[in-house]
Amino acid sequence: MIRLLISIALIGAAIGAATVGILGFQGSTMRKPPFELFPDMDRQAKLRPQEPNHFFANGVSSQLPPAGTVARSQPIQTVNGEVYAFEDSPVNTGKVSGSTNFVETNPLPVNEALLVRGRDRFDIYCTPCHGRLGDGNGITKKIGVMAAVANLHDKRIVELTDGEIFNTITYGKSTMGAVGPLLPTQDRWAVVAYLRALQLSWLGAKEDLTPAQQTTLK
Ligand code: HEC
Structure with a gap:
């Protein structure tokens, strides 16, 4: 009986020592190279960017995209040139860069195509609530x-x-939920442009017409 207990204790101690010996010294410094039972992906067969690599004919690991590669994102054409989605620009944020002030005017060129797109999106995403x-x-x-x-x-x-308004569409406001996840940046500005046209259509006065047009009014 005593022998059995002693053997169990010894086996337990041996397992404990082995466990600590194998797993317990991970990360500690030693003179000899470690015996790696669990390599933990310490070494990986991968190419580091900007490092020489003789696998490719031109000897570099960072390869240029093959001809005909389709870009994942296109820049948005604004009145001040092209803007990419990652840039801190009023086009992406609705705010003057480096401030919390909203921009006064739509940074996209407001033309017929934008208004047509805006009406299309407004009728889908805004009319259920706003009519x-x-x-x-x-x-x-x-x-x-x-x-x-x-x-x-x-x-x-x-x-x-x-x-x-761009911000309200993007993030919502009180009981209005965010429409941003449903509408790409360009479409949100298109809706803003169309909403301006819609508002103008209610604010128009007889005096906005030329005298010739006014005479044709009934
Ligand atoms: C699910 C319903 C719903 C949808 C869809 C919706 N809205 Fe709203 N919107 C509301 C409600 C409700 C309010 C009023 C929120 C409040 O209590 O201030 C509101 C408020 C607004 C305001 C005023 C914000 C302010 O500063 O007071 C604007 C502008 C607006 N919506 C534009 C839009 C546009 C543009 C769309 C389409 C892209 C849209 N909304 C889609 C429900 C909606």
């Missing part, structure tokens, strides 16, 4: 799932900067 006219009478109000939806023709909203 096609933007007056806040969308289907969600009718069926009673969203009681108070902003009327986008309110003086306060008409007076918001383009950057702030």
Whole structure:
């Protein structure tokens, strides 16, 4: 009986010593090269960037993309040139670079194509709540799932900067959820441009027309 207990204790001690010996000294400094039972991916068959490598004919590990490679992202054309998605630019943030102030005007060239795209996206992503006219009478109000939806023709909203509206579309505001994940940057600016046109259509006065046009009014 005593012998059995002693053997169990010895075997236990041996297993303990082996475990500590193999796993316990990971990361400690030794003179001899370690005996690696678990290499833990310390060494990997990989190419480090910017290092010479004789596998490729030109001897470098960082290879240029093959001809005809399609870029993952395209720059956005703005009134001040091209902007990529990773840049800290008003196009991506809606804010003046290096500040928390919203930009006054749409950084994209506002042309017919942008407005057409904007109407298309607005009618899909905004009308359920704001209605096609933007007056806040969308289907969600009718069926009673969203009681108070902003009327986008309110003086306060008409007076918001383009950057702030872009921000509201991107991140949402109080009960309005973020539409940013559904609309790429360019489309969000297109919606801002279309919303401006929509607001203008409500604010137009007889005096905006030429005298000749005014005479044709009924
Ligand atoms: C799910 C419903 C819903 C959708 C979809 C929606 N909105 Fe809204 N939106 C709201 C509600 C509700 C408010 C009012 C939030 C509040 O209480 O201030 C609002 C407020 C706003 C405001 C005013 C923000 C402010 O500063 O007070 C703007 C501008 C706006 N929405 C634009 C849009 C645009 C553009 C889209 C489409 C890209 C859109 N919304 C999609 C529900 C929605």
